[in-house]
Amino acid sequence: MSRLAYGDGIRHAFEHLLERYANVFVIGQGLWSPWYVGNSMTDLDKRFGRERVIDTPVSELACTGAAVGASLCGYRPIVVHPRVDFMLYCMDAVVNQAAKWSHMLGGQAHPAVTIRGIVNRGGEQGAQHSQALHAWFAHVPGLRVVLPYSPRDARDLLVASVLCDDPVVYVDDRWLYGLEEDAAPIAERDLREIGPRVVRDGADVTLVGASYSTHLCLQAAEMLARSGVSAEVVDLRVIAPLDPSAVVASVRKTRRLVAVDGSWSTCGLAGEVIASVVERLEPGVLAAAPARVTLPAASAPTSKPLEDAYYPTVDDVAAAALGRVGARALAARGRQR
Numbered sequence: 001m002s003r004l005a006y007g008d009g010i011r012h013a014f015e016h017l018l019e020r021y022a023n024v025f026v027i028g029q030g031l032w033s034p035w036y037v038g039n040s041m042t043d044l045d046k047r048f049g050r051e052r053v054i055d056t057p058v059s060e061l062a063c064t065g066a067a068v069g070a071s072l073c074g075y076r077p078i079v080v081h082p083r084v085d086f087m088l089y090c091m092d093a094v095v096n097q098a099a100k101w102s103h104m105l106g107g108q109a110h111p112a113v114t115i116r117g118i119v120n121r122g123g124e125q126g127a128q129h130s131q132a133l134h135a136w137f138a139h140v141p142g143l144r145v146v147l148p149y150s151p152r153d154a155r156d157l158l159v160a161s162v163l164c165d166d167p168v169v170y171v172d173d174r175w176l177y178g179l180e181e182d183a184a185p186i187a188e189r190d191l192r193e194i195g196p197r198v199v200r201d202g203a204d205v206t207l208v209g210a211s212y213s214t215h216l217c218l219q220a221a222e223m224l225a226r227s228g229v230s231a232e233v234v235d236l237r238v239i240a241p242l243d244p245s246a247v248v249a250s251v252r253k254t255r256r257l258v259a260v261d262g263s264w265s266t267c268g269l270a271g272e273v274i275a276s277v278v279e280r281l282e283p284g285v286l287a288a289a290p291a292r293v294t295l296p297a298a299s300a301p302t303s304k305p306l307e308d309a310y311y312p313t314v315d316d317v318a319a320a321a322l323g324r325v326g327a328r329a330l331a332a333r334g335r336q337r
Contacts, residue, residue, distance in 0.1 A: 004183040006176045009155035010040035014078075016155075016186050017162050018048045021076060024162060027054040027063050028080030028116075037082050037118065038177055064090035064115065068098045068167075071113040076162050084117030084171060085131050098167035099142030110165040114158070119173040119211075119262070122307055127299035132263040134210075137169040138240035139267070144168045144191060145240035149199075149214035151181050153237060160191040173212045173262070195243035198250060202232030205256040205321045208247055208273050210236040213260040213312075216293075220317035227318075229325055239269055244276035251277050255287040256324040260317055265294040288324040293317050 004012075017024045030036030032045045032055040045053040056063040060081060067077035081087045087094070094115060101109045121130045138145045144166050148154040154172060161168040168191065199214065200221050207217035214235040221231035232250050236242070251257045257277055259270035270292040278290070293312050301310055 002183045003180045004151045004155070005039075006151040006154050006172075006179045007039040009151040010158060010172065011042060011044070012186065013155040013158035014041060014044055015047075016159055017076075017078075018044070018052060021162075023075045024078065025052040025054065025070075025075065026078045026080060027056055027067055028082070029056055029058060029060075029063070030082050031055045031080060037080060038174065040172075041080070060086050060089035061093060064093040065097070067113050067115075068093050068111055071098070071111040071167075072101065072109055076112045076114070078114045078116060078162060081115070081117045083129060084119050084133055085129055087115070087117050087133070094137070094143070094167070094169070095140050099140050102166070103142055111167050112162075112165045114161045114164075114168045114170055116158075116170045116172065119171060119175075121173075121175060121262075121300065121311065124302045124304055124307065125300070126302040130300035132171075132173075134169070134171050134239060135261075135263055135268045135272075138242070138269065138272075140240075142167065143240060144238065146170045146191070146238050147210040148172060148237060149176065149209075149211055149235050151179055152184060156187055156189065157191070157194065157237065159186060160189050160194060163188065164191040166191075171211065175212045176215065179215070191238070194238055196234050196236045196238075196246040198232060198246060199235045200231070200233040202230040202254060204230045204254055205258060205324050206232045206234060206247065206250040206254045207258050207260060207317065207321060208234045208236065209260040210239055210269065211262065213262050216312065216314055216317050217260055219314040220321060223314060223318045224321055227322070229321065231321055236269075236273070242272065242276060244273070244280065247273060248277050248280045251281065252285060255285060256321075257286070257290040258293060258317065258320045258324060259290065260293045260312065262312070263295055264297060265292055266297065268294060270294050288326065291320040291324055293320050
């Protein structure tokens with residue numbers, strides 16, 4: 001079976017959409033560049049024409065506002081922001097316009113716009129080029145927010161986002177572009193029916209993540225297995241609206257929860273996951289207090305040694321899980337075996 005890389009998966013989604021749907025176009029900065037958005041859009045302008053793959057001047061607000069307007073006229077535009085940090089320039093178009101039109105017009109208008117923001121971190125890029133702001137968008141009613149982890153999900157969730165009648169913020173992470181998995185045919189699915197999934201079974205502790213954090217959780221689960229701890233990993237995939245049912249079912253089994261997120265703790269995704277689970281569990285189910293693994297409450301540094309201390313690691317996730325399980329519980333499991 002052939003292999004699918006993460007960036008190739010995104011490009012295949014663009015190809016699929018542009019080939020099959022005449023009302024789809026792509027707009028944003030650096031789209032004709034061979035490197036600006038990685039290999040996720042290579043040569044799309046040559047194949048589909050520059051009137052459908054539109055490289056714009058540097059105005060995030062202008063290109064996003066134009067796309068929102070086009071979506072109200074029957075198009076399904078995809079806006080690409082090569083750095084999610086600079087999406088802040090277009091917040092009026094996203095939060096006050098795209099997210100509100102269907103509500104304000106009684107469902108008679110459907111801004112079917114997909115806004116792709118790319119997370120860039122590491123490489124000593126500093127505080128203004130390293131942010132993961134997905135929790136901001138998830139806070140706003142009317143927006144769907146998608147964070148794919150696997151190459152196939154990066155492809156299929158982009159297709160589902162563009163075919164959805166609601167505005168979607170689709171966030172991908174450059175740290176995932178080295179991932180590969182077995183290829184499979186593109187599956188067109190209803191985004192409203194896609195929710196969290198268990199990507200690794202376990203019995204002792206539940207690790208929950210989205211996007212790159214899922215990658216950390218899976219690596220931590222491998223590490224924990226060598227210590228005799230069986231970790232279940234849940235990949236959220238869609239964080240707005242958040243469906244906690246798979247996470248609740250997992251925690252009901254493992255009785256322990258670690259939520260991992262590549263952004264800050266305050267008002268963040270990890271806290272929302274924990275609250276959603278605790279609200280739904282009966283007293284006595286949890287064997288330990290839930291834990292969060294997130295960024296420290298500080299902006300990203302411009303120093304490699306400080307970056308190594310700043311970003312959560314596999315060791316951090318594994319340590320948090322071991323802290324939930326506890327030495328006494330591990331010893332008890334050893335005696336049972």
